[in-house]
Amino acid sequence: MTDSPTAGARSFTVADFDFSLPPELIAQHPAPERSASRLLDASGHELVDRVFRDLSTLLNPGDLLVFNDTQVVKARLFGEKASGGKLELLIERVLLPHEALDGSANEVVGHLRVSKKPQPGGLLHMAGGLQAGGFDAVFLGRWPDADGQLFRLRLQGPADETPYDLMARHGHVPLPPYITHADDADDERRYQTVFARVPGAVAAPTAALHFDEAVLAALEARGVQRASVTLHVGAGTFAPMKTERISEHVMHHERYAIPPETIQAIADCRARGGRVVAVGTTTVRTLESWARSGATQDDTNIFITPGFEFRVIDRLITNFHLPKSTLMMLVSAFAGYEPIMALYRHAVAQRYRFFSYGDSMLLARSQA
Secondary structure, eight states: OOOOOOGGGGGOBGGGGOOOOOGGGBOSSOOSSGGGSEEEEESSSSOEEEEGGGHHHHSOTTOEEEEEOEEEOOOEEEEEETTOOEEEEEEEEEOOGGGSTTSOSOEEEEEEEESSOOOTTOEEEETTOGGGTSEEEEEEEEOOOSSSOOEEEEEEOOTTOOHHHHHHHHOBOOOOTTOOSOOOHHHHHHSSOTTOOEEEESSOOGGGGGOOHHHHHHHHHHTOEEEEEEEOOOGGGGOOOOOSBGGGOOOOOEEEEOOHHHHHHHHHHHHTTOOEEEESHHHHHHHHHHHHHOOSEEEEOOOOOTTOOOSSOSEEEEEOOOTTOHHHHHHHHHHOHHHHHHHHHHHHHTTOOBSTTSOEEEEEOOOO
8 A cells, every 4th residue: 555645744844853862862771661661641731741551541441542463573684695794684574475486485575784785596694504503595686665775585494494483593683773782682572562463573563562461451441442453564664764855755665454353443432432542653554554545454655744634543652753754754743743842842851761662652633
């Protein structure tokens, strides 16, 4: 599913979404407890500083929380070319058989960091190579993405192991570029939601990282309903915009799916007068893509900017995003540009923690 920038985006430039962020506010590690993180409540007329475990008091019985149940895979892998040159592979997507050149389930698309790209047919030895207990990858050439940054490879491991098996056995947690430490056992546990179910993401749906069993139980006791979608978050979520004019930007593609029971849950929520609360921008992009195309399974590169007409979402739980990012534009489209910029100034002044391991906010849809 493809969606172009809205007309409202033409009055903004990328620079309009910049803000000053002290580097020490970029969270390098999660809070000791998931729900002990801070929550900036912007759902009313004033900004209120809370903790995340307060969430159940801010929602109403009959509201519907929609989560992204994607599971982060250990998609960062290290190896070397047959000639000996070191390389790093970040697997962005495991191709479905109908997408693969040979119709198998062993082809992937990924980012390749290497001094000189191999020729098509070139062999890469990953995690020591197949003969040393790792696996090999055949370089197949470029993948036709918008930026020309992705490559197609065919993985060759033990006969019974899928690409997901190989990543689980040999890979590393694909931490965002602004997290400076090497991944460890704590990241393997905490850079994953407690309800992750469908493997395929290379970045976590970070707004959902704050939920733990106690918060979920409190929400259930409150009468708040739950549903899920799946969007496999790609590394493009961290890519900087390369154009100053928003209308010229082309979003990366991500694969999503919405089960029939979630569509029914949304209809039921509307019928009882409840509010649809998206947990994270990936859930927003999924639901608003479906609202436009009607497709329950598809790729989306929807670009949500000021002027966008939301058709599904009433509330949004999200983390604090990078300056000049497409996600700053999305939250500005949802809650209003001036309110968001004021909110971010408040968050910096109050020393909230930013980005993937940082704190969160609860937003109401702008009525302007």
